[in-house]
Amino acid sequence: MGIATLRSGAFSLAMIGACAVLALGVGSGQAAPKQPATKEPAAQTPAKPNQLNLTRELPSPYSPNAEGAKPASPNPNADAAYGAYQRGRYVTAFREATKRIEANPKDAAAMTLLGELYNQGLGVKQDPKRAHEWYRLAAAQNDANAMASLGLMAMDGRGQPKDEKAARSWLEQAARKGQPSACYNLALIQLASDKPADLAAAVANFRAAAEAEVPAAQYALGVLYLQGKGVAKDTTQAAQWFRRAADNGDLGAEVEFAIRLFNGDGVAKDEARAARYFLHAAQRGNAIAQNRIAKLYVAGRGVPKNLVEAAAWNLAAASQGRSDAGLDQATAGLNPDERKRAEALAADRANLSQ
Known part of the structure; x- marks a missing residue:
């Protein structure tokens, strides 16, 4: 199975009420076009299980469990x-x-x-x-x-x-x-x-x-630069903000920055580094990243080729509604022992999304 140029899908910052949504499209799994650096056409917005949302509200600045927000600095008056x-x-x-x-x-x-x-x-x-x-x-x-x-x-x-x-x-x-x-x-x-x-x-x-290192804001700014909305379109700036958000723990930004790295879009192409970001996001339960890292294991790009790992991540993604016929076909030749190991790994990884 070849691996096509990874791409982002249709981006939209839907307004308050509907929430602002960043949807990441799926690689087709077909061979990449012969023209150099040609990307796949934009995909339709995927179904809800595959969407990553910019939530409207961050938790209170004092919240000790504020996902995507760093704890407030100690206040000397408190x-x-x-x-x-x-x-x-x-x-x-x-x-x-x-x-x-x-x-x-x-x-x-x-x-x-x-x-x-x-x-x-x-x-x-x-x-x-x-x-x-x-x-x-x-x-x-x-x-x-x-x-x-x-x-x-x-x-x-x-x-x-x-x-x-x-x-x-x-x-x-x-x-x-x-x-x-x-x-x-x-x-x-x-x-x-x-x-x-x-x-x-x-x-x-x-x-x-x-x-101020609010990851959700860094992610949002990356989307705006990617779209050219309110700012001049700048894929380099987009990649930089996605990286900062990813390194601050934003899951959507991890996936988006990994795609930028894999494609060399706004940042130097680095498939091994992209694979590390995909793998980390996959381990955090992101179905898109699980699908992507499975493709990389099949192709041996950024990671050593490993069909057991590919099958395990594909099964984990499928358990969240992200099935992939191309990956199913690519891993169909596993022997019974390999299939059993992949299913055991997938069962463990399915718990990551819960």
């Missing part, structure tokens, strides 16, 4: 309370934050921390209304993290009626102070607008969040 929070000692964090406020009724960092504890139900019973009250008190003291959290709560109607106008206002206030998650979420709202000024502002806010 001292023992914030330190306890970062170590997962939430009851202690609540107690210390309360002591801080008793000593200083204008301690915005402690107020925001109490808001977060109530918002997530950490160390206390979850109570969005109490969270909202504490965030409002902190925002009155110009705390940007509290403003960002209020924006997200207003957007979702948590602890208050849903209010998109108020959400945007809070996010704008926090973004003006450089709060990274506010910049990212505001950019997604602005991207929904058809006003040129909003598109320019969205790019600026994505960039501010990206420079």
Whole structure:
């Protein structure tokens, strides 16, 4: 089985409500065209199981489990309370934050921390209304993290009626102070607008969040450069932002940067390095990466040829709805022992996607 030039599929940044979606197409598995550097035609947007989404909302800046967001830097004003929070000692964090406020009724960092504890139900019973009250008190003291959290709560109607106008206002206030998650979420709202000024502002806010190492923003900026939306089309810039997002743990960016590496699109062609990115994303349960690394194992490109590994990754991808007749055919000649080993590996890998 030959391996065609790997490609991205149809990209679309659908607006708020439908979510912004990056869809990666599938390589055909046919022989590559004879013309050098010719890519396959764009594919149709794949079905839902094969889509990678730019989610509208990042978790709160204080969230210890914020996927795609780095933990906030320790705030010197939160001292023992914030330190306890970062170590997962939430009851202690609540107690210390309360002591801080008793000593200083204008301690915005402690107020925001109490808001977060109530918002997530950490160390206390979850109570969005109490969270909202504490965030409002902190925002009155110009705390940007509290403003960002209020924006997200207003957007979702948590602890208050849903209010998109108020959400945007809070996010704008926090973004003006450089709060990274506010910049990212505001950019997604602005991207929904058809006003040129909003598109320019969205790019600026994505960039501010990206420079603060928010992986989702780095990924989004890469998509914009790839599309030439709001910026001049620049595959080199796209590849650079995908790399930064990938190295910060963004799964979609890992796959996209691997495709750029394999094709030499915006970055020097390096099939072995591409294979490492594909393999890491596959091990994290991404069906697209599992399909791609299976193709590389069949062809022996970037990795040694290994039909057992190819079959195992193909089966793992198929368990997520990404079947591939070409890979099925390429691995059909395994003997019973090889097939058994591949199925055992696939069963283990299927758990990665759960």
